[in-house]
Amino acid sequence: MSNIKTQLEWESNARQKYDEMIRKLPLFHRDIAKQVVDKKAVINAQERKASMVEEEDVVRAFLTEVPLAFYSLMIRLFDEVGFDYKQYENE
Known part of the structure; x- marks a missing residue:
């Protein structure tokens, strides 16, 4: 059985921007975005x-x-909400 928890506490500023x-x-x-991003963000933190x-x-x-197909929309929204995405863009 996996040790991955499906829930972790979120840093408040990250949660606010995400919401x-x-x-x-x-x-x-x-x-669908909420489902997949919620799950993957927790996995990334783990x-x-x-914590x-x-x-x-x-x-x-x-x-x-x-x-x-939605990349340009996502980048525009990153800018609008203030996510600093550029350092992670080419990983």
Whole structure:
């Protein structure tokens, strides 16, 4: 059985930016984005051995889980909500 918890506490600023970004997504993309990014952000934090989800975990989750067809929208929303994504963009 896996030791991966499905929930971790989120750093408040990362959660606030994430929630704002989800609200700005087109309605029909919100639920699926929320499901996959929530899960991947927690996995990213756990891989770092962190006790909470931080901004880098959220950004990396969006970059790896959102289809390339929506890349330009995602980058625009990163800028709008204030996510610092550039250092993770080419990983």
